[in-house]
Amino acid sequence: MKVSNKPEWLKVKLPTGEPYKRVKAILDEHNLHTVCESAACPNRGECWSKATATFMILGNICTRSCGFCNVITGRPTELDLDEPARVADAIAKLNLKYAVITSVNRDELKDGGASIWSETIAQIRLSSPQTKIEVLIPDFCGNWDALNQVIAVKPDVLNHNIETVERLYRQVRPQGNFERSLELLSRAKQAGLVTKSGMMLGLGEEEEEVLEVMRRWREVGCDLITLGQYMQPTENHLAVAEYVQPRVFEHFRLTGMKMGFANVFSGPLVRSSYHADEQSAALMIAN
DSSP: OOOOSOOGGGOOOOOOSHHHHHHHHHHHHTTOEEHHHHTTOTTHHHHHHTTOOEEEESOSEESOOOTTOOSEESOOOOOOTTHHHHHHHHHHHHTOSEEEEEEOOOTTSTTTTHHHHHHHHHHHHHHOTTOEEEEEOOOGGGOHHHHHHHHHTOOSEEEOOOBSOGGGHHHHOTTOOHHHHHHHHHHHHHTTOEEEEEEEEOSSOOHHHHHHHHHHHHHTTOOEEEEEEOOOOSTTSOOOOOOOOHHHHHHHHHHHHHHTOSEEEESTTOOTTTTHHHHTHHHHHHO
16 A cells, blocks of 8 residues: 655755865766766765765666665666776865765676676775775675686675565566575675675565565574665655554664664664775774
8 A cells, every 4th residue: 555645754965065066067977877876866965965875886777676766777878987087086086084885786687787797896995095994795696617707806895675475576676686685695704704784674675675685684694684665766766655654663672772783773764885884993993
């Protein structure tokens, strides 16, 4: 059942301010995409005003058709081999202490774009050696050799989102696979990386199903998790089944911390890269 009347706690201010304009100018100058814009993130104004953004590599056309995502679906026409250097230069110009990189799915490529991923991380290391790097990667269709290319360049945090409970995968992530995503997180953890994952609430999941995902995350050693409210980007996307109350998000946060996660960011406006530096701060100090 579709719900309407977005509650007050989900209303955010429009983007403004000089730092916001500077970030946009640098992104435009370097011909770069961000998930902030492509996915219509509600926190774009806040994040850009703090001179940070989540870079989206491998273009802005995704080969998958997830029911929640505002990124364009289609068949990409080219591979931009200069993109890693431009991302690295933009991060250096923004003087970022913590950079988050994500991408579209490129299932038409043999390695799913892993070579571009590894080159992007390498370029950032060269131009901004003090910058911590968090990557939010696709599942590479279970191509573990491709995953190993990313693992080999040792990002500070490896993030891969589960997105929803297993029962809803056919609707929410029709080309995804719940168990495959868990295996990816397990392999990254076994390789010694800090791992992270996230899920949207409000798609029709039950509390016990959310708790089961959290238990499965712990089984594969996931360090950090995020839980946020799903918001329908257009009428062509999945409808919101429920606007989850802030107290429920707090319940999941407290439960997750008791389960042993290093950090749990849980709230209506939380997204994978929202305050990402704060999410991983304790682990960054430890490492």
